[in-house]
Amino acid sequence: MSLIQKHMLTWYLLTLLMRQKIQTRNQQPEETREEWVISIKDKMEQTLREDATTSWERLCIYRVPQYLQENDNKSYFPQTVSLGPYHHGKDHLLPMDRHKWRAVNMIMARTKQGIEMYLDAMKELEERARACYEGTIGLSSNKFTEMLFLDGCFVLELFRGADKGFSELGYDRNDPVFAMRGSMHSIQRDMVMLENQLPLFVLNRLLELQLGPQNQTGLVAQLAIRFFDPLMPTDEPLTKTDQSNIGKEKFFNPIADKDKDELHCLDVFRRNLLRPSTKPEPRLSRRRWSWKTRVADKRQQQLIHCVTELREAGIKFKARKTDRFWDIRFKNGYLEIPKLLIHDGTKSLFSNLIAFEQCHIDSSNDITSYIIFMDNLIDSPQDVSYLHYCGIIEHWLGSDLEVADLFNRLCQEVAFDPQNSYLSQLSNKVDRNYSRKWNVMKAVLKHKYFNNPWAYFSFFAALVLLVLTLFQSFFSVYPYFKPPS
Known part of the structure; x- marks a missing residue:
């Protein structure tokens, strides 16, 4: 018998053995109805015993969902x-x-x-x-x-x-x-x-x-x-x-x-x-749980427009000098955001703070609100670059793209209700300012046509030239309508 035939015979015998085991397992008698009911009752009793030894009120150290x-x-x-x-x-x-x-x-x-x-x-x-x-x-x-x-x-x-x-x-x-x-x-x-x-x-x-x-x-x-x-x-x-x-x-x-x-x-x-500032802004609603807040939908998490869109609407950014990094203000068209330091441990730190707020019912969602606010602000590396230019973000990561990616990923699966955020009223103020047509028109003109000092100089030079031309035309035509006496 050749070596190939031996291998084929061995494979055939193994296949037969496995088939017999499967058939034997399938032929085992199914448990009776009484045995089935008893097994279910045992599971219920085990759950009751576990609940009796569990104190939900003391639970505070969770496994990450x-x-x-x-x-x-x-x-x-x-x-x-x-x-x-x-x-x-x-x-x-x-x-x-x-x-x-x-x-x-x-x-x-x-x-x-x-x-x-x-x-x-x-x-x-x-x-x-x-x-x-x-x-x-x-x-x-x-x-x-x-x-x-x-x-x-x-x-x-x-x-x-x-x-x-x-x-x-x-x-x-x-x-x-x-x-x-x-x-x-x-x-x-x-x-x-x-x-x-x-x-x-x-x-x-x-x-x-x-x-x-x-x-x-x-x-x-x-x-x-x-x-x-x-x-x-x-x-x-x-x-x-x-x-x-x-x-x-x-x-x-x-x-x-x-x-x-x-x-x-x-x-x-x-x-x-979260040390309190002098007067934190009130929320629009108290914390409440419902099936809607469990849906991690980016459309439902929108607190504010991104930096680029806000700039186009004429809203300016400024670093706010305070040790409360979450204490964001909006005054006179300026969005004042405290300086944020980002290092290689920031992702892990914010991730665990968010996880704790997601798990602990007695906790507020203030860290989550701040992270989602920053996630909304940052849509691109250009947004990060401008915030860095304003002194709002300082980071030690490889690039602005890594910072943008960090914020865009932190809250991907997080349950969040924008109305239950300490930043909800501020976001509404910014949104009302953003929606004013005159502000948008001014910002678009400035962004597209007056984005450097020479553009202003050219505009005023053209305006002066236009006025002089109008005067010249007026004095040229005026004698025909009112000849000298």
């Missing part, structure tokens, strides 16, 4: 360090665990305390902490408690080192992690991801054990704000009033959020971004 991940999942998943259970134990994040244990050893050496006190404290918070996360967490009680302790100590060591200096905490100046260089930027970016959060009450309790209970209110929030300052999308300094209010309850009072305790580091960062 799939419809947002489809746009760019790299912006939502940590690349350097895992915090919390969602990405715990992933292979590419395990190398950082060694440095987490280094932080624990350093804390224990400084405080002269035993590890049992910390573990007992985390054990007491376990049930409350589990309720903050979405779905079932597949870690045992001891593993979950260890994770809270280890990750929390690591975060606090970073916060305190960035505040006081890592050398003051006992680290070498050339430490690969505990130094404000090297991998620190990647760590900071991972720590503001929605799926990579620890409840703030866990950090508060760990810091209280380290420093004592006295006068620690708001300290973790203060440390977090200082630590994440390099990620801020503005370089305007805080006012003295804001500096003195950091960590206080009145400091964390966003435009529309309720006065509640801070939830986690991303929430602290967001509240810091």
Whole structure:
């Protein structure tokens, strides 16, 4: 028998074997009606048990919805360090665990305390902490408690080192992690991801054990704000009033959020971004949910025309000097927009802030409103270039095209109601100004015919020449109608 015949025979036998398995599987008797009903009841009871162990009111650390991940999942998943259970134990994040244990050893050496006190404290918070996360967490009680302790100590060591200096905490100046260089930027970016959060009450309790209970209110929030300052999308300094209010309850009072305790580091960062101005403009409507707001339709998300169209209508742009990057004003035909810094971490930062606002029912949509407003303004690289010329946008990306692409992609699948935006009234003012025919005519004339100083000079020269010609014609014709007496 030739080699080819052997291969054909082997293939034939395998085919027969697979066919027999399929037939056997199809011939298995179908479950009875009683068994089918019992299986359905088991599924219902399992759901009831899961609901009984879930506290929806405490839920605040969410998994990013799939419809947002489809746009760019790299912006939502940590690349350097895992915090919390969602990405715990992933292979590419395990190398950082060694440095987490280094932080624990350093804390224990400084405080002269035993590890049992910390573990007992985390054990007491376990049930409350589990309720903050979405779905079932597949870690045992001891593993979950260890994770809270280890990750929390690591975060606090970073916060305190960035505040006081890592050398003051006992680290070498050339430490690969505990130094404000090297991998620190990647760590900071991972720590503001929605799926990579620890409840703030866990950090508060760990810091209280380290420093004592006295006068620690708001300290973790203060440390977090200082630590994440390099990620801020503005370089305007805080006012003295804001500096003195950091960590206080009145400091964390966003435009529309309720006065509640801070939830986690991303929430602290967001509240810091949304520090209220003197008088925020009211919304046209309160936040409400309906099937219409779930439709991610660009036509429904239109807040304002793009820069090029607004310029053609005579609307001017000016950079507004304030550290509230979202505080946009419209006065006397000028759209005043605070300066926005864009770096390689901006996309991930804004993506996670938007995801949090999409998931958390008690959150306002102010960051989402701002991003969609900027998305509407920016339709092309030319729009970015003009905003940069006005001092409104400063970026460190490769080109203006990358900036335009960033804004145009951020809110592709986001649910948004323009009437529920803090920018809705401002947008209506701009739109009324844009729609005035005289403004449009003036702008078109200026844009097409008077776009440089020589055009003005030529126009006035032609006007003078026309007037002189009219005078000459008048005096030439006048004697015929009124001859001299």
